[in-house]
Amino acid sequence: MACRTVCRTLHRGFASSPAVVRPSSGGVHGQRSAVFSREQARQRALYPRTEKIEVVLHGPGLHGTLLIMNKGVSTPHSCARHLTEWHVKSSALALVDGEPWPLHKPLIQSCSLSLLSFKDKDPSLVNQAYWRSCAALLGQVLEDAFKDEYSVELLGIPELPVTSGAFCCDFVLDPQLDSWNPSEESMCSLIRGAQQLIHQDLPWESLEVTPSVALEVFSHSRCKQEEVEEKAAKSNNGTVVLYRCGDHVLLSGGPLVARTGLCSQYEVTAIHRLGEGAWGLHRRAQGLSLPFQLEAHHTVWRKLRSRATKLVTMPRESSSGAVPDLTLTQPPAPVHTHPPAPPQT
């Protein structure tokens, strides 16, 4: 594999795209997934004997319910399976001892658990996790969408509040595609790709790893390795959390929801150009999605979608950093996510 990459770089004549020098995307994803599985198996093997832990459930109608689960094997998802089908279908995130916990992450000690869904009294954590998950799905779709000869590099998922109207994923395409602009058909094919992933109902598995393992996973991508280093520096105990969905392994700024099947209405609304950056021509793909419990009427959806085509910026980002010069449907208007005036309803 190393030979092939060297040959490719020689063939390109050391083209100026230091972000990605890699073989076919299928091979890369397979390799990343293999490393992920290996690390997952290793972490599972840390608990050879079945030890029991006590999990106290909290929630409407569940106060104080005690479950005896297996240490290092049982996940909040398996706790939900002990309750009812509704709990399994509707829970998107779990709260273990007060901290957000992905639904498929194993529990390692006796704790208190509450299952969060989209229709709770305060679903802000779940909303944020859902936004992140939809952006991660968008990144996965983009990675798969292009032909193998064109490289796609995901730069990261900006943490946007839900009120900004759309989730986004920053990415850099192969330099050969610098002049490419997405057409209607390409947007439709992206949407179709996303709907296929949603239909497959793939779970988002999470794994907490040391930075060295994460660097090994992303060995082909310099940009991702930098992101790993950044995250490791920011985290409390120096570990990095990886998420895997199907074949793709990715990094995220926070917990993701349980599975792709939770989304129902999903559309990729726009791809904006952000201008030249560190890794090439930065682009921002935006989308809009709603979970299956909160589906919108088509009139409402159309209004939200038209808002999601406009470029979204980070709350404290200066507008000079993001220079949009091409959009799909209409020229973007700057969106201030924290307006001073109260909403007039």
Place this chain on the structure above:
Amino acid sequence: MRLTLQMLISHGRVARKMGLGPESRLNMLRNILTGLVKHERIETTLGRADEVRFYAEKLIDYAKKGDTDTKAMKMANFWLTVLLYHRFFLLVSLSYSDPVPSTLFCFCLPDFYEYSWFFGSSSYFLFSLWFQEKDLIPKLFKVLAPRFEAQPKGYTRMARIPNRENLDKAAMAVLEYKGNPFPPLQPAKRENELTLINQLLKGYREEQAQQAAAMVESQ
């Protein structure tokens, strides 16, 4: 008329029978309506609450005409009365020289006496004892009528409650005039402002408001 089977079957008949007959029904409804005007929220059986609703709303319509209107005053006088005893026997002694206490007759309005016996030196009379609620008539005209000035109809609200605990397990209902001072029967359900779709719509509304403000400024 001919005694047909159709007379016994009551398909399609909407008029309810209550009590002992039509007059008894009206008396009963009068009592309930007086209670409703007095307390503004009462609990009765389902059928009675449904029947009273029509009369309660009609009474408000009459009250809206004002207390100078003769018809409205007659209606208020008729309806806001409570029947305490119906057809009770009053023993009146005729042979004694003591007069029947006049106070009793002040309150009694004998609207009919069916028959009286002469049983020795005394006689029995059948009376109905009515009790006119004097303070409810000003309440009707001065409190309830202005309250519903702006509404054309729909002054009452009915809500079903669990069946009565007695052997009859009667279906019960609460009937109230809107705008009463008590806490609401069914508190209004507010949608959760923090769900994902509501947050998106909130952002959308704010952006629309901003754009409108920007348009106004630029003009």
